[in-house]
Amino acid sequence: MGTIRLTVAQALVKFLDNQYLEVDGVENKFVEGVFTIFGHGNVVGLGQALEQDPGDLVVHQGRNEQGMAHAATAFAKQNKRQKIYACTSSVGPGAANMVTAAGTATANRIPLLLLPGDTFACRQPDPVLQQVEHPTNFTTTTNDAFRAVSKYWDRVNRPEQLMTAAINAMRVLTDPAKTGTVTICLPQDVQAEAYDYPEEFFKKRVHRLDRRPLTKPLLEEAVELITKKEKPLLICGGGVRYSEAADEFKEFAEKFNIPFCETQAGKSAIVWDHELNLGGIGVTGNLAANKIAKEADVVIGVGTRFMDFTTASKQLFQNPDVEFIGINICEFDAYKLDALPLVADAKAGLKALTKALKEESYQSSYTDEIETIKEEWKQEVDRLFNLEYTGEDFTPEVAGHLDEVLSEFNEDTESMLTQTRVLGELDKLLADDAIIVGSSGSLPGCLQRVWRPKKTNTYHMEYGYSCMGYEVCGALGAKLAEPDKEVYAMVGDGSYMMLHSELVTSIQEQKKINVVLFDNMAFGCINNLQMSQGMGSFGTEFRFRNEETGKLDGELVPIDFAASAAGYGVKTYRVTNVKELKEAIKDAKKSKVSTLIDIKVLPKTMTHGYESWWRVGVPEVSEKESVQQAHQELKGEIEKARKY
Structure with missing residues (x-):
């Protein structure tokens, strides 16, 4: 067996460049490239390796470690988990910045490879710059913080350990049942150490996504359960998209006349106006889905984690005879809600279940309920899309509404725009194949309820972690995944201020994204929550400190986001009415560089709960x-x- 003498960093780069994934006979390169922010823990190790010979790996320069890792997560998510970027950082704060992004990817079951630099394995120069010391345990470093948010964690303290670490990393990253964040910690001295690696380690490796079938006993049990039920309900989770099972899901629903609703991750697997599509379910769901859910006697969740927003904190399903079936490649998720666990690939599982139920000539007992409730919801969406503020007789259906806040905001910004009216106009103005990206605040609720995807896989919502700051960075990742489509980050002012670093990277890489910024001068979603629970407004609106009271209850703090972003080289617009919004969107489509549309929207003009409950x-x-x-x-x- 021949060998190649390489440093650990050089060997890792060469290994990553030779990883492939085969799905249904189609083979693609698995690792697209590496996002980097160099520091003293990786610049002359992994940095040197990437400079010397990156192979076909694309190297991007990030602006914030968390931001670039969000971009990598979004890239993998938009690619249905079939391609990834790795991310490398320095030791200490650079590494710690990625912990939040690691939690985001793991919570959403998205593959993310992190390669943080680490302190010296030899310990000779300890304590080094940026090192956190633990007097009773020298093996603990900042990178141990990744353990709780990683699906696989390893530290390479000797050059030969790289081989098992790298192979196991691929095992987890390419397994849809186990995937999430993989962290391989790389001490900076070890990165530079050489070893005679066997040539075989660098061979082309093709990882295969095998579609796990349903076992016969579980299939028979599922058929027996369903055929006893009259009012089934399907839930379309993210697994339907990742498994590319939308056609099988539709066939199942149509064949047996079963209505279906969508989770945040599952939305846009099927277009909005399908006759059986009830739309979003749960806390951020709509009236149609939630009403049908209350009466369902069997709930079939496909590729969903049954999180609290989907189940309305397990209170939504009120039929005393309701039972649950979980079709999921991940056994842990299939068992949620004490469901009958059909541990299988979504596409393979649905095919088998459809065939078996056909043999039983099964049909649900729904008559005109689905059409009736869909029409009721359509009329409500039309009302929301045309909601206007005139300064008089305006009461949004949101707990904790304050006329004086609306009046004050209107006076400061001269805006008459409601949040739902803006979404209604965007629904008409954006291209059918445009991708919208979101994550936090009130926008995910509004978007899951009212957004109408006209093409599949155009709704990109990170809502497993609901991480503020994902939106703009995630938009870059989605654009890298689908460069020929317009991508729009739907983001509130609070989340935008928390993190928008990769907007600059989009300029540098000439990958145009569009930031649609909803400025209501508050953490509006949480302000609604606290007020709906009897607190009153405290610490959630953006106000000056009042000299008389000593509290943050003075006048609202105005920010010109358009002026700020223009300094980055972004094309910007300031919007306070529908005419300006239409003109901004039209002009932004012509722009060759990233754009930011600073929309001043009235507080408390988002959608409400629609017969759902969230436990706090x-x-x-x-x-x-x-x-x-x-x-x-x-x-x-x-x-x-x-x-x-």
């Missing part, structure tokens, strides 16, 4: 009667919810 920790004891009342209501809702 309301204080059991409070001086406020309104909080006491909210706690009593909480106890009542808990009684209605499933206990596990």
Whole structure:
């Protein structure tokens, strides 16, 4: 067996450049490239290796370690987990910046490879710059923080350890049942150490996504359960998209006349106006889906984690005879809600279940309920899309509405725009194949309820972690995945200020993205939450400190986001009315560089809950009667919810 003498970093780059994934007979390169921010923990190790011979790996320069890792996550998500970017950072704060992104990828079951630099394995120069010391455990470094948010974690302390670490990393990254963040910690001295690696380690490796079939006993049990039920409901989760099972899902629904609803990750697997598509379900769901869900006697979740926003904190499904079936490649998720666990690939599982139910001539008992409830919801969306503020007689259906806040905001910004009206106009103005990206605040709720995907795989929402700051960085990742499509980051002012670093990278790489910024001068979503639970407004609106009260309850803090972003080289617009919005979108489509549309939207003009409930920790004891009342209501809702 021949050998090649390389440093650990050089060997890792060569290995990554030779990884491929085969799905249904189609083979593609798995690792597209590497996002980098160099520091003293990686610049002369992994940095030197990438400079010397990156092979076919594309090297991007990030601006913030968390931001570039979000971009890598979004790239993998938009590619249905079939391609990835790796991310490398320096030791200490550079590495720690990626921990949040690691949690985001793992929570969403998205493959993300992190290669943080680490402190010296030899320990001779300790303590080095940026090193966190633990006097009772010298093996603990900043990188140990990744353990809790990684699906696989390893530290390469000797050159020969790289081989098992790298192979196991690929095992996890390419397995849809186990995937998430993989962290391989690379001490900076070890990165530069040489070893005679066997040539075989660098051979072309083709990892195959095998579609796990349903076992016969479980299939028979599922058929027996479903055929006893009259009002089934399907839930389209992210697994439907990642498994590319949309056609099988549609066939199943159509053949047996079963309505279906969507999770945030599953939305746009099927276009919005399919006759059986009820839209978003749960806390951020709509009236149609939630009403049907309350009566369902069997709920078939396909590729969903059954998270609290999907199940309305396990309170949504009110039929006393309701039972659950979980079709999921991940056994852990298939068992959620004490479901009958059909541990299988979504496409393979649906095919088998469709064939078996056909033999039983099964049909649901729905008649005109689906059409009726869909029309009711359509009329509500039309109302929301045309909601206007005139300064008089305007009461958005949001708990905690304050006329004085609307009036003050309107006076400061001269804006008459409601959030739902803006979304209605965007629904008409954006290209059918445009990709929208979101993650946090009130926008995910509004978008899951009212956005109407006209093409598949155009709705890109990170809502497993709901990470503020994902939106703009994620838009870059989506653009890298689909460079021929327009990509729009739907982001609130609070989330934009938290992280938008890769907007600059989009300029550098000449990958145009569009930032649609909804400025309501607040963490509006959380302001609604606290007020709906009896608190009143505290620390969530962006206000000056009041000299008289000493509190942050002075006038609203105005920010010209358009002026700020223009300094990056971004094409910018400021919007306060529908005419300006239409003109901005039209002109932005012509732009060759990234754009930012600074839209001043009235506070508290987002959508509301539509017969859903979300459990939060309301204080059991409070001086406020309104909080006491909210706690009593909480106890009542808990009684209605499933206990596990």
